[in-house]
Amino acid sequence: MKKVQFKSNYSQYFFLAPQLLILLIFLYWPIIQTFRDAFTMQDAFGFGSQFAGFDNFLFIFSDPSYFTAFKFTIIYSFIITLITGSIGLLLAVQANKVMHGKSAYKTLLIWPYAIAPAVVGVMANYFFSERYGLLHHLFNNLWGFNWYENVFDAYIYVIIAGSWKQISANFIFFLAGLQAIQKTVIEASIIDCKSNIRRFWTITFPLLMPTTFFLIIINITYAFFDTFGIIDTTTIGAPGSETKTLVYKAYIDGFKGLDLGSAGAQSIMMMIIVLVITIFQFRYIEGKIHYN
């Protein structure tokens, strides 16, 4: 390969500038602003701004609904990751086996991925409406479903709403992962082992590990951040504050409550949580994965 060398020492900055500028304006500047908000006390219009130290952090830590939101976010992302991952994998394995009309199945299963979370929420709203909701009636006949007051029922509501679209994302990546596995490996394994299920767990699934790892991160990030629109269009955090995610709580406090200090502190806490989870994943899980 030929090494490309720029003559000037500065021209690379010139070419990088547009990218860096976008990063600076849309990423770093807001982050700096968030830090400023988190450590100051100010009114909604930005007046009376004064350094507050860790007051805003103490404020959120003394708020019981912050811990409720924290608990819910953890449970929610765990369940969403589990459900979307396993159903996505199941569908991908089945779709991979199909001989006729493969692309039709594929297209239909991928479609929901294109729908915005808020729209998914509005659709879930219809399904769970007490007046004309199909699922509401089904669950109501089974055990007296009422998400307005029952935490468990509200969880079911937001988990179904939150999983549906994300199953498609998992499906796509798992299918791509399956198709990338070399035919020869599969054929060789068929000679060695007759059991489909055993072959899947000992050969196919380990080869899918990079995809699985990637999807776990994607799913957790999705449950953390992208379900905002779903919560806002379904339970709006009810009952109590049991179905508020951390992002949704920061939004309510920052934009509806106009308390930027508290919202800023919550954003920073969220940043730390995501950082910890990601470091944990890369250190302890990634080591066990074999990239080809």
Next chain:
Amino acid sequence: MKKLISIFVLLVSFAFTSNSYSKTEIHWWYGNSGFLGDVIIEIANRFNESQDEYMVIPTGKGSYEDNMAATIAAFRAGDQPHYSQVYDAGAAIMVAQVKNGVVIGFEEMAEKYGIDVDADNYIPGIKNFYADGDGKMIGVPFNSSTCLMYANMDILNEVGIEEVPKTYEEFEGMAQKILDAGYIPLLQSHSPWIWTENFFSRHNLLMTDGNNGYDAVPTKTLFADTEAFVYHWTKVKEWYEKGYYGYKGRAWGDNQAPFTNGEAAFWFGSAASFGGMKGVLPNFTTNPIPYWDSVTGGKEYPTFIGGAANWILNGHTEEEYKGLAKFIEFMGSPEMDLYYHNMTGYAAVTKGGIELAETINFYRASPYHKAVGDQLGLEGSTIPGGYRAGNWPQIREVIYENVEPMLNGDITVEKALSNMDKGAAKLLKQFAKTL
């Protein structure tokens, strides 16, 4: 040829738009949508047609909360509108912003720009709600509502009830009959607004210390300390368990829908709610909200003014404020006030509007419009006509968060109310630090 035509069309349209540039533009942001938003656009159009010096450009920003957040963001970016609609829960924040030069008080326009304003045009109760501690009017009253009781008269006739209840005791007495006939006796759409804030005003009780925030910055709410309030929620919980009261979540519409569909006998909502019911529900009435006879000793007190006011924002030219003053004058004229009252159900806010309504016998033709004025016009209250408590949008959230576990039995009424007090006290303290 096609190209030529399109260039021509473009030029012509430029000619027309440039025509509007010669007018002084006044931006008005609002937080109503649907029909109420359409009426706002219509008001602006009528003003724009009535003269050709100024042009009011209304922009809808979504809900009240959305509009307030948008206005604040715009101000921080130096791009604020001239006039913005902010709701009752945000009034404390807006009044506090006069000293920072964000908001220009309505009466301040006279001092600052020598513009003639007529604050006495507005009825005192409504005017005071949006005034500062000295009684100087800051916000301009616009869509002023309050909570009312809607009654489905067909259901009442069916079960043999002749008169709508005036008190909660009367309601309690008839609820079983309604329930037995297969209807939901009572629904309401906003626990913090109807059954908290306006519970206090309806019973002439103080909601926060510092005289509802009018005398001093409030530090706590008086929920658990107010015996009548504890009693009320104990009753509500009892009704909920018996099926007298049905809770359908926090969404306004979900609680209203069963009433509109003829499944509930009573529903508490806003004075401006009946637009969607006319023509759907054949026989309904609007009535003052009930009160506990045992608490007030038979006396009735006015509720707080809900809805929103328009606020004048700083940072524009004198010429533009002159136009805005003209627009405010136009909206405050008896005809426009009555037009808005008639279209939306919001209260008439000017003395002229009320007089005009009487002159033309408006309430005989449309009895739905009457209850709001009756309830707001009650006299004898010893508490202020509103509350000045910061962070109130979040306090409303705290109230909601505790009502649900209270209803489903996770926590007791006393615990829920003291949780609300605790949450509110923290938020009030937080707000006091920013003053």
